[in-house]
Amino acid sequence: MDGNSVVDIKQLAPENVRAIAPYVPGKAISETAREIGIPEEKILKMASNENPLGPSPKAIEAMRRWVGQLHLYPEATFDLKAVLARKLGMGPGHFVLGNGSNDVLELVARTFVRPGDSVVYSQHGFLVYPLVTQAIGAKAIEVPARDYGSDLDAMAKAVRADTKMLFLANPNNPTGTFSPWEEVRGFIRRIPPHVIVVLDEAYGEYLPDALRSPTLRWLAEFPNLVVARTLSKAYGLAGLRVGFGVAHPDAAELMNRVRQPFNVNQLALVAAAAALDDAAFIEKSRDVNAKGLEQLRHGFERLGLEYIPSHGNFITVRVGNAKAAYEAMLREGVIVRPIAGYGMPEHLRVTVGLPEQNARFLDALARALGRR
Ligand SMILES: Cc1ncc(COP(=O)(O)O)c(C=O)c1O
Numbered sequence: 627m628d629g630n631s632v633v634d635i636k637q638l639a640p641e642n643v644r645a646i647a648p649y650v651p652g653k654a655i656s657e658t659a660r661e662i663g664i665p666e667e668k669i670l671k672m673a674s675n676e677n678p679l680g681p682s683p684k685a686i687e688a689m690r691r692w693v694g695q696l697h698l699y700p701e702a703t704f705d706l707k708a709v710l711a712r713k714l715g716m717g718p719g720h721f722v723l724g725n726g727s728n729d730v731l732e733l734v735a736r737t738f739v740r741p742g743d744s745v746v747y748s749q750h751g752f753l754v755y756p757l758v759t760q761a762i763g764a765k766a767i768e769v770p771a772r773d774y775g776s777d778l779d780a781m782a783k784a785v786r787a788d789t790k791m792l793f794l795a796n797p798n799n800p801t802g803t804f805s806p807w808e809e810v811r812g813f814i815r816r817i818p819p820h821v822i823v824v825l826d827e828a829y830g831e832y833l834p835d836a837l838r839s840p841t842l843r844w845l846a847e848f849p850n851l852v853v854a855r856t857l858s859k860a861y862g863l864a865g866l867r868v869g870f871g872v873a874h875p876d877a878a879e880l881m882n883r884v885r886q887p888f889n890v891n892q893l894a895l896v897a898a899a900a901a902l903d904d905a906a907f908i909e910k911s912r913d914v915n916a917k918g919l920e921q922l923r924h925g926f927e928r929l930g931l932e933y934i935p936s937h938g939n940f941i942t943v944r945v946g947n948a949k950a951a952y953e954a955m956l957r958e959g960v961i962v963r964p965i966a967g968y969g970m971p972e973h974l975r976v977t978v979g980l981p982e983q984n985a986r987f988l989d990a991l992a993r994a995l996g997r998r
Pocket of ligand 1 (some may be wrong): 674675725726727728729752795798799826828855856857858864867868997
């Protein structure tokens with residue numbers, strides 16, 4: 627090769643790929659411990675909406691039985707779909723399994739969206755929506771939020787002739803806002819049937835009983851609806867990467883063609899199947915979360931801080947100079963999530979922890995803001 631004609635590798639990628647803003651995850655515990663020179667056990671991470679109770683104990687037990695079998699390709703897809711079918715009252719043909727629900731979000735897009743099509747989602751929506759849209763070379767239509775939540779009317783109006791897909795998270799991350807289900811149903815009715823509506827219910831398990839999602843019952847009426855759920859949050863399996871989509875069987879079948887074979891590993895499959903049957907763990911997760919949210923709300927009120935009422939396992943609070951507050955807390959070993967990347971430079975998002983963790987966070991926040 628001619629040494630003078632060195633190729634700029636970046637220029638080889640299509641423009642839409644070069645324009646992707648990288649996803650920035652919550653800061654790692656190990657990295658923080660190294661940077662500030664304290665042991666990892668002393669670090670408190672409340673940055674990634676993980677379950678403070680750890681993984682479902684039933685999932686751990688199931689994985690133990692399988693670790694000696696990891697030389698084999700995954701084969702528990704059938705079993706997990708059978709559990710989902712039993713739990714959710716839908717035939718196994720409705721499901722597509724994902725390496726986390728992020729994988730499902732991407733699968734839907736890769737199955738239905740062409741380069742040049744447009745995709746609608748809300749301002750302050752989950753950052754994976756723009757990422758997926760951009761990676762495909764589709765056009766993003768970001769609809770301004772209303773009171774930090776999704777403006778369903780404006781989103782329905784934003785649909786154009788070239789719109790192929792729409793993402794809606796309910797509850798939404800990072801704002802924790804929730805749209806009542808009757809409004810969501812009215813909204814879907816307004817969306818043309820050739821537009822795929824992806825309802826992202828990553829935090830659905832945390833909703834109180836009266837607000838639990840009715841959306842699976844809508845699938846017969848709306849074949850263009852895809853519901854995405856995850857085992858990462860209330861089931862405590864974020865590190866395993868397992869989620870699923872529920873859709874019309876024809877849509878699920880297409881997505882299953884696009885999906886990589888074995889996209890969900892065997893430990894994740896067996897753990898997910900066990901966790902779905904761990905009702906006691908889910909109840910405990912919900913309970914700890916509801917009490918933790920209350921503790922955090924009270925703490926913010928004591929500090930005179932404005933917060934966005936949350937329906938998830940996190941809450942977003944307005945602190946002013948969020949970058950400075952984040953960095954000050956980081957120096958104490960408390961990791962939260964700055965959300966300037968979501969267009970909210972004055973807010974921090976904090977994941978609900980155990981009571982003592984919430985208390986440590988509130989103390990650190992008060993110090994960071996010079997309130998004590
Ligand atoms: C709204 C929303 N959707 C989907 C996900 C994806 O979760 P996972 O890929 O772990 O299932 C998250 C994770 O934070 C989220 O906040």
